[in-house]
């Protein structure tokens with residue numbers, strides 16, 4: 001049984017069938033990539049895992065429990081964390097403070113009124129945050145204001161904000177979008193490192209095939225809301241259905 005099991009998920013926006021009987025089986029501890037041309041339905045699918053969208057029909061099971069009808073913050077509490085395409089960080093706070101806030105939220109169940117004042121006093125939360133900053137290589141920048149960071153570092157910070165919540169499943173929406181090659185390679189190394197040290201299952205949406213083939217244990221190819229193939233990377237490369245889906249786009 002997979003840690004995340006998606007069965008016959010359908011989602012329609014008006015006249016558009018954005019997801020059409022989608023099935024996905026993500027094995028525990030694996031990296032599962034979802035690829036596909038623009039508008040294929042990748043983000044829509046991810047939104048169905050985190051409670052931002054509810055499928056019209058079908059099921060989404062995480063660790064044997066249905067995620068449908070559960071609020072986003074409650075899904076987060078079950079161990080699902082998401083890294084966004086555009087980092088959602090508190091630019092006025094320091095790097096360390098940014099990581100302490102989600103740690104606090106996870107421990108106490110939700111953001112409380114004036115959480116920051118309390119966070120400051122929490123040594124236990126601070127220790128957890130510092131540990132994660134070492135993991136993502138930002139320990140030297142912990143006292144820097146988040147606004148001052150490079151784009152690549154902001155994404156590492158957001159990763160740290162997810163990791164400090166000790167997720168079982170990490171969802172990454174184009175983790176290297178807009179990065180130069182050097183930053184992309186650092187991100188690949190970081191994700192591999194996290195896999196080794198923390199054993200977190202990851203679902204990655206990604207357009208950059210270098211990233212996909214460097215990381216993925218399994219790949220699902222989505223086109224026009226339908227999963228064309230779910231297979232190991234070596235069987236995806238050059239697959240005729242995949243080539244067809246990508247006609248005129250990035251080559252697989």
Ligand SMILES: Nc1ncnc2c1ncn2[C@@H]1O[C@H](COP(=O)(O)OP(=O)(O)OP(=O)(O)O)[C@@H](O)[C@H]1O
Pocket residue numbers: 013016018036037038039040041042043044045
């Ligand atoms: N809230 C919405 N209302 C109406 N249509 C939507 C909505 N969200 C997505 N769509 C449409 O659903 C289809 C799938 O969109 P989605 O963003 O999931 O694709 P994607 O594979 O993530 O694309 P990209 O790689 O460009 O990010 C697209 O045609 C999109 O325009």
